[in-house]
Amino acid sequence: MNRFIVLLRGINVSGKNKIPMADLRQLLHDLEFKNVQTYIQSGNIILDSEEIKSTVCQKIKEGIQNKFGFEIPVIARTIPEWKKVIQNYPFSLENEKIVAFTFLEHNTEIKKIEVKGILEDEYLIDTNMVYLYCPSGFARTKLSNNLFERKLNVTATTRNLRTTLKLLELATK
Template sequence: MKKYIVLLRGINVSGKNKIPMVDLRRLLTALKFQKVQTYIQSGNIILEANLNRNDICDTIKIGIKEKFGFDVPVIAKTISEWKKAIANYPFAIENEKIVAFTFLDRTPEINEIEIKNIGEDQFKIDGDLIYVYCSNGFGKSKINNNIFEKKLKVTATTRNLRTTLKLLQIAEDEVL
């Protein structure tokens, strides 16, 4: 069994695509995933599986469609990929509220894009990950999942530093 951190995009946001975490855990357990845990209500999952990443994503996507009736993008990362993402963050981490990681479903065909009027905000595309630094916070930034998806033609979901670190902590905690 290999452990993965799995991210769902766009659930429990503004009353749309509602999935109670207890129901999600039950579904994932019924789909034969092991040691399933969730963190907060925004689609953060830690689980173990014998499947490869693509099969994990497809199984979860199909399961959610059948059980809850809507499509949800799913991205899975190994623990070593998660650690590497954190270790390679290229910008200063002075304030955790302005640091984020945008996880992509695949490496885009291009690795440079222009986003106009972003002020002091910064981002760096690194394979299937984008490092994000929003100096004035995410609420005012023009850097977001939608712009990355449109320009890179990928699925993207972002987690702030606190959530990213917490997911790693949960994943590394052997007391499940």
């Protein structure tokens, strides 16, 4: 049995793509995933499955499409992969309010993109991750999911440090 942390992109944002967490958990149980947990309302899931990562993502994506009627990108990581993401963070972790992790749906060969006006914000692209350090604040940064999706041609979803650490804590209890 494998444990996965699964991230849904773009649910319960500005009243769009609304999925009540109780309904999402029921769907995941119906799809025969085990030990299903959700964390906050923004599409963070922990679950166990015998399936491989790509199958887990596809089943969830199809299940949401069938039950709720919209298509949602789904990204998953194993617990060792999640731990590696945190360990590899290249910037300071001292101020949690300016630290974030952008998870990419698949690997990219691109290591640098041109982004104008990012002020003192920094990023590092690493295979299937983008590490963010945003002293200007996340409300002001140009380093967004949409930017990375457009420049890297890959689906992306971002979680702040607090959520990233909490998901690991819940997944390893």
